Amino acid sequence: MRATKVLAAGVLVLALVTGCQSSPGASSTAPDTSDGHDEIGSNQPQLGSSDWQMHDSQVAGPMELAGYADHVSVRSGEPFRLFVTSSAGAYTVRAFRIGWYAGAGAKLIWTSPSVPGKAQPQPILTKDRMITAANWSPTLTVQTKGWPAGSYLLLLRATNGKEKYVPLVVRSDRARDAVLIVSGVNTDEAYNAWGSYSLYHGPRKSAAKRSLMVTFDRPYDLNGARGMLTDNVPLVQQxxxxxxxxxxxxxxxxxxxxxxxxxxxxxxxxxxxxYWTLPARAAITRARDAGTNLAFMGANSVFWRVRYGPDAHGANRIMIGYKDAKLDPSHNAPDTTVHWRAAPYPDPENSLTGMLYECFPAKGAFTVLDPNFFLFTGTGAGAGSAYAGLIGDEADRAYPIAGTPANLQVVAHSPITCGPKHTISDASYYTVPSGAGVFTTGTIEWVRALQGPDPENNVGQPSVDFARQVTQNLFKALAEGPLGRKHPAVGNLPSLHNQASTSTGTGGRVGPSKGPVHP
Incomplete structure (x- = not known):
């Protein structure tokens, strides 16, 4: 009954949109990049603005001020609708494009007129314990003509000073001859606990009451963009x-x-x-095998298998993640929503990333094994150089098991703790016959360290400088084409005597791979 109500509410929203006025006024003019690539000189100081940053004291409550867009991405020139609830009075929306901009971090692209505040209905809880705000009415249609491709934060600001973010990507028309940055919205949504439900828990942190599917038709929790701010923004800026x-x-x-x-x-x-779908992994694998380099700048990549479903706002708006084959109606299929390494169709992540997810909570120093690795140029690193705090809070490890590339080159080999256990975190590189190279940092803390020192996690300036230099080296090398042509991987995993048993990790049993399944 509740699922039917969501659909009916969504149809009502679509019917109302014709009465929603667009807001073409812009506070800043941006060049029209019709080819979908970024052509902005983002290093020009006069273009940047620090006004995109939000102080903790300004964060509005979950229903005080919050919103979502009806698309996770649009092409430049395509409109999107915002669905906003505000009990905090009238508000404005400002669109900031994330970039370097001489250290300012973003550029103001567009500002809305004042929008009257309106309290939207309480969200709906479906039979699958999915919280949806698809029953909200659209409040604003935004035109994006002239917006350059990029990662955006839409900053809602109410008259009482409270604020909230809405993330958006203006996607490129094509990525030919470019380095494509992928915003991990699946993972952001999986952890999103707005309305007290996520793929991890329900009310009062109850895992037993967690959602079995989540929707992009709701705001993000806390400041509205916590995942993007920690795991995407620093990388985009660099x-x-x-x-x-x-x-x-x-x-x-x-x-x-x-x-x-x-x-x-x-x-x-x-x-x-x-969180990855079957078609997405197949597409990335095909790209690698056609000569496109890959870089995984964190850890725990390609761990959970999910699939999408439609709702009244369109295709791919619901992300399904039962996390248990017995619960999943599609319980014996290639897209059954379990670990990628698990039955019924195990295809462990190491065949793509080079390594396996090892553990949480990981802590340790990033310890260089091969100082001559080309991405370490200019860092001053030597064999055994240790960069405090760069391993955390999840880490990967290379294992000599089926699926691991035969020429996997471990370039950092770091002793770490994982709760009471002691284990290893690795950074790795491999190449394939197409010439493509695949680099994996093996640590979630890497991108977060790009922001600057973090005393709470023992990340000092030397660690920040190292991560930034390697990241700069990486982007410049990636842009030159297939890495393997200049830098073929030199396998060294056997010399490390890494164990084949994954018992030191917390990622679960690794099933015998049935190989990739192409949808």
């Missing part, structure tokens, strides 16, 4: 600082528009990209 040609997309676009990947120099994933 990417734009590098000066290489960039393109932008989201996890959803990998399935919805796989042709976007054709001819890309590289595809880069942020600090935490845990």
């Amino acid at each position: 990417a734009e600082r590098s000066g290489v040609r960039l393109a932008y997309a989201t996890s959803v676009d990998l399935q919805a528009d796989p042709g976007l990947l054709k001819g890309a120099k590289a595809i880069v994933f942020g600090g935490h990209d845990e």
Whole structure:
């Protein structure tokens, strides 16, 4: 009954949109990048603005001020609708494009007129324990003509000073000859506990009452963009600082528009990209095998298998994640929503990332094994150089098991703790016959360290400088084309005597791979 109510509410929203006025006024004019690539000189100080940053004291409550967009991404020139609830009075929306901008971090692209505040209905809880705000009415239609491709934060600000973010990607039309940055919206949504439900828990942190599916038709919790701010924004800022040609997309676009990947120099994933669909993984594997480099800038990548479903706002708006084959109606299929390494169709992540997810909570120093590795140029690192705090709070490890590339080159080999256990975190690199290279940092903390020192996690300036230099080296190398042509991987995993048993980790049993399944 509740699921039917969601659909009916969604139809009502679609009927109301014709009465929603667009807001074409812009506070800042941006060049029209019709080819979908970023052409902004984001290193120009006069273009940047620090006004995109939000102080904790300004964060509005869950229903005081919050909103979501009806698309996770749009092409430049395509409109999108905002669904906002505000008991805090009238508000404005400002669109900030994330970039380097001489350290300012973002540029103001557009500002709305004042929008009257309106309290929307309470969200709906479906029979699958999914919280949805698809019963909200649209409050604003935003035109994006002239908006350059990129990662955006829409900043809602009410008259009482309270604020909230709404993330959005203006995706590129194509990624040919560019380095494509993928925003991990699947993982952001999986952890999103707005309305007290996520794929991890329900009310009072009850795992037994967690959602079995989640929807993009609701705001994000806390400040509205916590995942993007920690695991994507610092990477985008460094990417734009590098000066290489960039393109932008989201996890959803990998399935919805796989042709976007054709001819890309590289595809880069942020600090935490845990949730993948079967078509997305197949598309990325094909791109690698056609010569496109890959970089996994975090850990725990490609760990959970999910699939999408439609709702009244369109396709791919619901992400299904039962996390248990017995609960999943599609319980014996290639897209059964379990670990990628688990039955019924195990295809462990190491065949793509090079390594396996090892553990949480991980802590330790990033310890260099091969100081001559090309990405470590200019860091001053030597064999055994240790960069405090760079391993955390999840980590990967290389294992000599089926699926691990035969030429896997471990370039950092770091003793760490994982709760009471002692284990290893690795950073790795491998190449494939197409010439493509695949680099994995093996730690979620890497991207977060790009922001600057973090005393709470023991990340000091030397660790920040090291991570930034390696990241700059990486983007410039990726943009030159297949890494393996200049830097073929030199396998060294056997010399490390890494154990084949995964008992030191917390990622669960690794099933015998049935190989990739192409949808």
